[in-house]
Amino acid sequence: MxxxxxxxxxxxxxxxxxxxxxxxxxxxxxxxxxxxxxxxxxxxxxxxxxxxxxxxxxxxxxxxxxxxxxxxxxxxxxxxxxxxxxxxxxxxxxxxxxxxxxxxxxxxxxxxxxxxxxxxxxxxxxxTVVPQAGQVPTLVVTEPIGEGRPLLRFGDWSLDAEGFSLYAPDGAVVPLTEGEFQVMRALVEHPRRVLTRDQLIEYARGGDSDSFDRAVDVQVSRIRRKLATKDGQELIRTVRNEGYMFTASVVRR
CATH class of the missing domain: 3.40.50.2300 (Response regulator)
Structure with missing residues (x-):
């Protein structure tokens, strides 16, 4: 490279x-x-x-x-x-x-x-880019989902917390930075609960991290774009003056 x-x-x-x-x-x-x-x-x-x-x-x-x-x-x-x-x-x-x-x-x-x-x-x-009509096709990367590990499933999405992978409904790997993945995992592991920025930092990076809470807002914004669905379902809700809540039901399988 x-x-x-x-x-x-x-x-x-x-x-x-x-x-x-x-x-x-x-x-x-x-x-x-x-x-x-x-x-x-x-x-x-x-x-x-x-x-x-x-x-x-x-x-x-x-x-x-x-x-x-x-x-x-x-x-x-x-x-x-x-x-x-x-x-x-x-x-x-x-x-x-x-x-x-x-x-x-x-x-x-x-x-x-x-x-x-x-x-x-x-x-x-x-x-992982899927071409629109008229574009030259590019590879959509898929992997064996979970490879025997338990998965956190919400709707048609799957999060492999141990394998550090998020899978879209079509099985494609959704690219996430390390910080985005840690925040995503914290939200999915605590569904339908309001998590403050401090809690997200604690869950995602540990209490000794050198962090600043507005960085969490940036990561959540990027995660939302990657989770965007055609039906416009809001998977991560902003709770004013409180933090964020993952709204979907999560099943461990």
């Missing part, structure tokens, strides 16, 4: 651009660099990257504004970097489409791990 993968690094600090670029190239990636969003778009016009590492704090057009301008079909995944590292910036970045968010200064090895995780996730998501 790495040898054919192009990473675009966008940062106004030349030293950081060189550091990240050199490290990624030593690990088999092809890199391009840009000092600001305008240069980023010029680079992208010549060759589309597979992933963008985008700094938040830049003079002129900042990274969050640049991220909004990228939100079109086929946009490469984006990992945000920020020297501020505030919850608000992180939440906004995730809400408007960033795949991940790291505070600066970051360990290049951690950034490398995040990049590989995001790219693997995008590959799985691409493999």
């Amino acid at each position: 790495d040898l054919a993968t192009r990473i675009l690094i966008v940062d106004d600090d030349e030293g950081i651009r060189k550091l990240i670029s050199s490290f990624l190239e030593k690990n088999g990636f092809v890199t391009a660099v840009a000092g600001d969003p305008m240069e980023m778009r010029a680079v992208m016009a010549k060759q589309r990257p597979d992933l963008i590492v985008l700094d938040v704090m830049m003079p002129g057009e900042d990274g969050l504004t640049a991220l909004r301008s990228l939100q079109t079909a086929g946009t490469p995944p984006v990992i945000m970097l920020s020297a501020v590292g505030s919850d608000i910036d992180r939440i906004i970045g995730l809400e408007i489409g960033a795949e991940d968010y790291l505070a600066k200064p970051c360990n290049p090895r951690e950034l490398l791990a995040r990049i590989r995780t995001v790219l693997r996730r995008r590959q799985r998501e691409a493999a």
